[in-house]
Amino acid sequence: MTDRASARAAKSALAARFATDPGVAAVGLSRQDAEYVVRxxxxxAGAGARVPHHVDGVRVVTHVIGTVRPL
Structure with missing residues (x-):
C-alpha cells in the first residue's frame, strides 16, 4: 500500500518532468483502492503515452479532461 509521503514525492517528480508538456493539464494526488496514487x-489522450504507469513504486493514473479554458 502506498502512503501519502511516497505519493507526494512521486507527484513532485512527475510535476517537474511534465511542467512544460502541453498535453498535461495537472498532476495531483488521488485515493484509489484504499491507497494513494498520482493522478x-x-x-x-495522445499525451497519455508519455506518462509512466508507476513512479518510484507509486501507481500513476491518467484522466483525459480536455482543453482547460478560463471562465
Whole structure:
C-alpha cells in the first residue's frame, strides 16, 4: 500500500518532468483502492503515452479532461 509521503514525492517528480508538456493539464494526488496514487489530467489522450504507469513504486493514473479554458 502506498502512503501519502511516497505519493507526494512521486507527484513532485512527475510535476517537474511534465511542467512544460502541453498535453498535461495537472498532476495531483488521488485515493484509489484504499491507497494513494498520482493522478495526471491530460488535455488530449495522445499525451497519455508519455506518462509512466508507476513512479518510484507509486501507481500513476491518467484522466483525459480536455482543453482547460478560463471562465
Amino acid at each position: 495526471v489530467d491530460l488535455t488530449d
